[in-house]
Amino acid sequence: MKQVTFTLSATDGMARRGRIDTPRGEINTPAFMPVGTAGTVKAMYPEQVRDTGADILLGNTYHLMLRPGAERVASLGGLHTFMNWERPILTDSGGFQVMSLAKLRKLTERGVTFKSHIDGSAYELTPERSIEIQTLLDSDIIMQLDECIALPAERKEMERAMELSIRWADRSKTAFNNQQNRMLFGIVQGGDDAELRSRSAAGLQSIGFDGYSIGGLAVGEPQEVMFRVLSDITPELPADKPRYLMGVGKPDDILGGIERGVDMFDCVHPTRAGRHGHAYTRFGVINLKNARHRDDHRPLDEASPNPNCRRWSRAYLHHLVKTEEILGAMVLSQINLAYYQELTARARAAIEAGRMTDFAAETRAAWAAGDL
Numbered sequence: 001m002k003q004v005t006f007t008l009s010a011t012d013g014m015a016r017r018g019r020i021d022t023p024r025g026e027i028n029t030p031a032f033m034p035v036g037t038a039g040t041v042k043a044m045y046p047e048q049v050r051d052t053g054a055d056i057l058l059g060n061t062y063h064l065m066l067r068p069g070a071e072r073v074a075s076l077g078g079l080h081t082f083m084n085w086e087r088p089i090l091t092d093s094g095g096f097q098v099m100s101l102a103k104l105r106k107l108t109e110r111g112v113t114f115k116s117h118i119d120g121s122a123y124e125l126t127p128e129r130s131i132e133i134q135t136l137l138d139s140d141i142i143m144q145l146d147e148c149i150a151l152p153a154e155r156k157e158m159e160r161a162m163e164l165s166i167r168w169a170d171r172s173k174t175a176f177n178n179q180q181n182r183m184l185f186g187i188v189q190g191g192d193d194a195e196l197r198s199r200s201a202a203g204l205q206s207i208g209f210d211g212y213s214i215g216g217l218a219v220g221e222p223q224e225v226m227f228r229v230l231s232d233i234t235p236e237l238p239a240d241k242p243r244y245l246m247g248v249g250k251p252d253d254i255l256g257g258i259e260r261g262v263d264m265f266d267c268v269h270p271t272r273a274g275r276h277g278h279a280y281t282r283f284g285v286i287n288l289k290n291a292r293h294r295d296d297h298r299p300l301d302e303a304s305p306n307p308n309c310r311r312w313s314r315a316y317l318h319h320l321v322k323t324e325e326i327l328g329a330m331v332l333s334q335i336n337l338a339y340y341q342e343l344t345a346r347a348r349a350a351i352e353a354g355r356m357t358d359f360a361a362e363t364r365a366a367w368a369a370g371d372l
């Protein structure tokens, strides 16, 4: 009996409100999942991540297999115990990070061999080993191993990578061995080609997965290309399974993804932008490096439900950013993650109330109005 299940509770247009129930707690969708690449959401205590409203966070096979090693994490009780996060964790399969980080990569039908970007030691990642690593980490939602290519790309290259990913999906499903206490997602590939995307979605459904990720986006294409691919492909995915847009994105990408039927999102952007002095608010993004904040005693947003948006002056946040003080990264990471959770929480409420169109329009208008 599958212990991880998805329930759709409301729709508004293509937008969906749902919930994934897992033995470690529920995930309310649309969901934004903070990225905890190497077993930590940078500059945040796990309790603080939860307090922003996050139901689930991400870990990463590539980073954790290199350091501290999957077998070591398993011997220490699994990733939840290791990092003191007892709620759900989703892990990526590692292929994307190998292609973007590792050295001396060699991709064959069997899998990918590479040298660690840390110390140059040699590794192999196959569909079977990726499932084994994610199972050792005791992840609640795991990904097939896939090949993601950057856009723009030749059609025959997109076709080759998509077809390889379907064969790896089949091997991943076999290696998953129908585990009941976690979900396995297939990953739709096919670049920006509608016919290839359809073939990928159909191929994955004939294998059968607990959820469907949409990969191969957020890899350099314009936003309108990403939105077109989403509009075309989400109607071709099963309505009763979660859809996860990998690596996306900025707030306007997420709003557009929700409007096109996506349930789950992850991105390093809120935490990375926080470490670089950018604060996300309902007025849009504010660059606190800018000298215009030097004498501004006002808080970021005194109407925000987040105390961190009310208690610090812009001048002080500017000071922390300019001096590269650690507190600056801490405060702005929390502010940005809390904003992303506020955005998705309001989207969930809007879908339940059948007012997604108004919500989207109001949100975009506030962003366009810009900072006070």
Ligand SMILES: Cc1cccc2c(=O)nc(N)[nH]c12
Residues within 6 Å of the ligand: 092, 093, 094, 095, 096, 143, 146, 147, 148, 187, 214, 215, 216, 217, 218, 219, 246, 247, 248
């Ligand atoms: C993290 C991420 C971002 C963007 C795209 C992808 C992808 O296509 N496949 C995987 N496994 N991960 C991805």
